[in-house]
Amino acid sequence: MSRSQPAGLGRIPPLLLVPALLGTAVVVLPLLGLVSRSPWRALPDLLGEPDVRRALVLSLTTSTLTATVCLLLGLPLAWLLARGRFRGRAVLRALLTVPLVLPPVVGGVALLGGFGRTGLLGGPLREAFGVSLPFTTAAVVLAHTFVALPFFVLAVEGALQAQGERYDAVAATLGARRWTTFRRVTLPLALPGIAAGTVLAWARSLGEFGATITFAGNFPGTTQTMPLLVYTRLQDDPSAAYGLSLVLLGLSLAVLVLLRDRWLRGAVR
Amino acid sequence: MRGLEARVVVARAGHRTDLDLLAAPGDVVAVVGPNGAGKTTLLHALAGLVGLSAGSVRVDGRDWTDLPVPERDLTMVFQGQQLLPHLRARHDVAFGLRTRGMGRREADRVARAWLERLGVGHLADRRPHQLSGGQAQRVAIARALAPAPAVLLLDEPLAALDVRVATALRIELAQHLAAYDGVCVLVTHDALDALTLATRVVVVDDGRVVQEGTPAEVSRHPQTAHVARLVGLNVLRGTGAEDRITLPGGTALVAVDPPAGEALAAFPPTAVALHAHEPEGSMRNRWPVEVRALAPHGGALRAQLALTGEDQDLIADLTPRSATELGLVPGRRLWAAVKATEVTTYAAGGGTADR
Numbered sequence: 156m157s158r159s160q161p162a163g164l165g166r167i168p169p170l171l172l173v174p175a176l177l178g179t180a181v182v183v184l185p186l187l188g189l190v191s192r193s194p195w196r197a198l199p200d201l202l203g204e205p206d207v208r209r210a211l212v213l214s215l216t217t218s219t220l221t222a223t224v225c226l227l228l229g230l231p232l233a234w235l236l237a238r239g240r241f242r243g244r245a246v247l248r249a250l251l252t253v254p255l256v257l258p259p260v261v262g263g264v265a266l267l268g269g270f271g272r273t274g275l276l277g278g279p280l281r282e283a284f285g286v287s288l289p290f291t292t293a294a295v296v297l298a299h300t301f302v303a304l305p306f307f308v309l310a311v312e313g314a315l316q317a318q319g320e321r322y323d324a325v326a327a328t329l330g331a332r333r334w335t336t337f338r339r340v341t342l343p344l345a346l347p348g349i350a351a352g353t354v355l356a357w358a359r360s361l362g363e364f365g366a367t368i369t370f371a372g373n374f375p376g377t378t379q380t381m382p383l384l385v386y387t388r389l390q391d392d393p394s395a396a397y398g399l400s401l402v403l404l405g406l407s408l409a410v411l412v413l414l415r416d417r418w419l420r421g422a423v424r
Numbered sequence: 425m426r427g428l429e430a431r432v433v434v435a436r437a438g439h440r441t442d443l444d445l446l447a448a449p450g451d452v453v454a455v456v457g458p459n460g461a462g463k464t465t466l467l468h469a470l471a472g473l474v475g476l477s478a479g480s481v482r483v484d485g486r487d488w489t490d491l492p493v494p495e496r497d498l499t500m501v502f503q504g505q506q507l508l509p510h511l512r513a514r515h516d517v518a519f520g521l522r523t524r525g526m527g528r529r530e531a532d533r534v535a536r537a538w539l540e541r542l543g544v545g546h547l548a549d550r551r552p553h554q555l556s557g558g559q560a561q562r563v564a565i566a567r568a569l570a571p572a573p574a575v576l577l578l579d580e581p582l583a584a585l586d587v588r589v590a591t592a593l594r595i596e597l598a599q600h601l602a603a604y605d606g607v608c609v610l611v612t613h614d615a616l617d618a619l620t621l622a623t624r625v626v627v628v629d630d631g632r633v634v635q636e637g638t639p640a641e642v643s644r645h646p647q648t649a650h651v652a653r654l655v656g657l658n659v660l661r662g663t664g665a666e667d668r669i670t671l672p673g674g675t676a677l678v679a680v681d682p683p684a685g686e687a688l689a690a691f692p693p694t695a696v697a698l699h700a701h702e703p704e705g706s707m708r709n710r711w712p713v714e715v716r717a718l719a720p721h722g723g724a725l726r727a728q729l730a731l732t733g734e735d736q737d738l739i740a741d742l743t744p745r746s747a748t749e750l751g752l753v754p755g756r757r758l759w760a761a762v763k764a765t766e767v768t769t770y771a772a773g774g775g776t777a778d779r
Contacts, residue, residue: 322508327493328471328500330523330571339519343510 186404193401194394201398209376210384211402214361217292217380221299221360222353228300229307229356230349234337236308237315238323248312255305262301263369270297270370294371295378299360306359307352314348315341351414358410361403427451428575428607431479432469434462441465441631442479445609447624452601452608454622454639456615458650462631463611464503467577470609471500483574483607494523498575499568504584505560507552513539513563514548520571538566542596558589565593569600576608582617594620615654619643627651635773645770646690649736657690658738660731661772669769673734678708682769693726695766696740699759700750707761713738715756718747727752729760 194201201207235241236248254262270277270288280286288294322344326336342349364382371378373387381403389396427448434441441462447453455463468474470481472493481488488496499520508516517535522528539545542562552560561581568576581597582590598621601608612618618625618639625642627635627650635647646652652659662671664687669677677689697703703710713729716737720726725747729738738760742752750758 321506324473324493325500325502325506325508326519328473328498328577329520329567330494330497331519332494332523335523340508340510 189397189400189404193397195401197394198398198401201395202402206375206379206384207399210379210381210399213292213295213376213379214381217295217299218357218360220296221303222357224296224300225304225307225356226349226353229304229352230311232304233308233311233315233352234341236312238320238341251308252305254302255309259302259363259365260369263298263366266294266298266301266366266370270294289370290372290374290378292371292377295367295380298366298370299363302363302366303356303359307356310352310355311345311348314345314352317348318344354410354414358407361406361410425482426484428470428481428483428609430470430481432466432481433476433478434465434469434474435477439631441469443626443628443631443633445470445626447607447609449607450605451624452610452622454610454612454618454625455628456612456618456625456651456654457628457634459613461628463628464579466628467500467579467609467611470575471498471577472496496575497573498577499571499573500577501561501564501568501579501581503579505552505557507555507560507563507567509552512549512551513544513555513566516552516563517567517570520567520573524571534570535566538570539563541600542566558585558593561585561593565597565600569604572604572606574606576604576606578608578610578612580611580613582614583612597621613654615643615651615656618654644690644768645688647688647773652690653739657692658696660689660736660738662687662689664769664771671731671734671736673731675711675731675734676709677767678764679767679769680764683771686772687769688772689767689769691762691767693739693741695762696729696738697761698727698740698742698746698750698752699761702759703761706763708764709760709762709767711760713758713760715752715754715758717754718752725752729758731760732757 202211232251236244236251257265267274267289269275270280272278272281272287272289277288280288288297318341322340323336326340331339362382363380364386367378367380368383368386373379373383379387381399385396385399385403388399428445430443430445432441432443432445439460439462443462443466445453445466455466457463465474469476472488472491476489479489483497507513508519511519514532514535517538518526518528518531521531521534526534536545536548539548539562542565544559544562544566547555547559547563550559552563555563561584565581568578582594585593594617601621610617610621622639625635625637625639626633627642627646627648629648629650635642635651642651643655646655646657646659649659660669660671660677662669662677664682664684667678667680667682669679669682669687669689671677679689682689697707712732714732716728716730718725718727721741724741725744727740727742727747729740731738740760742750750756752758
């Protein structure tokens, strides 16, 4: 690092250095606390518990499903936002960004209002088909998608914007219709951004708590994901909560490494 | 009618392009003019990438005016790097063949043949970042020619290349364009491109056509200072009467039999002699000038000179040695002399006199 910074530009000003160090402490200290207080030896036993196994499997399943749904719905959305020429595009983008700034609990309440037993769509759905979404695994995926989709859409739209319409124009002059251009040019070129967006959505889903517990409840086996289990265990068995948190930390770190890899490859390309 | 009939009107804030273009199959029309004259706008409008404010585009009798880009039977070589970054050269060249319904194998065969024809057959499996500028441009030209479109649009195809590469490619491009039987519209700022590649030259300035003709006509009798500079000539505009053309500021330019009325006088920069003091002798044209700028030009030095009392510039070529002797620096006042017999004169032809 010292090599990439020419000494000639002078020393780092303390007014920048001190807050930066404080910021680092705020982030790193809790992580160190988590690692140091975790019951490392009991970890294998903990992971053997049926509740824990179920929560872990559920978390991984719902996260993967959420990432897939984000990909299927979010990619067309991102394309529309980046390439579409229609009125209300800015409004659509603003609406889609709302979950980013919304407290997750409020998101859960909103989901109940929309898809709950008496919700906007949930009510008619129950009357017509007898289907009820809340407190099912599907509700978990729905809540996670609500929260994660904006991350995905913004990441991919950014990639599409950065790519620009230059190559779309080239493809069009070669006789490619829009779908062909999307498939053969836009999509392959946006792949790093799409991968980053998918990983972001997956990670966001893995950590989701507020919207899930509000809309889907906390039922072992069907809706109790890892974060919910951590919260539950914290009440009566803090040591187990530390252990489970450590597992989640490990998963998050793995995602971070994956993301960094994509970023690096993006920079080299 | 076969070929291209277009009237392209593109109005933007503070700028209007209004150009007519007629071309028969086999024509290579060079569009030349200064930056911002509307050349690239014209190409993009023909391609459908820019909408027309008015006018129409017809190709081989078919109305293209409201046709989406992919449905127009054209290809385009864009300015600057424009190969698809993720494709190998042969896939890039095959792209336009596949969209036209050619099978995968046949498209690959034709693409390879075209790459071969442009001398880059051995690079068929390379991606753009593994190609030099000249190689990439060869692939781009192969890609544009391979589908044999009704209209081929070339936007400064040789501009980004270094001189040696551009010269070699220009000769090859001339051969390919001669064999191509659609309409080619070539935008260039290089007189050499226009002279060697084109069958017809259209000079645009400020969004309008100001001159049209064969390359020889346009280069012999340029109607605008811009084209005069492109072909390396001095052109002065004034009013002809008896043995002279009088410039707007009163400067007299003596020539042999100039046309009456609005007239142009052309002479090469090598015909301009520079003197520190007013020269005596047989030179009939002696004008006070001020040095504006100096630039190397081949082995010589090209001086840009402002004619005192006039709004027109001259260029003069001289050896570096005489430049040193004259103490040539911007701002220096000198005398320029031109022999009357070196000056060609012709009537200013409101744009289309050469047609």
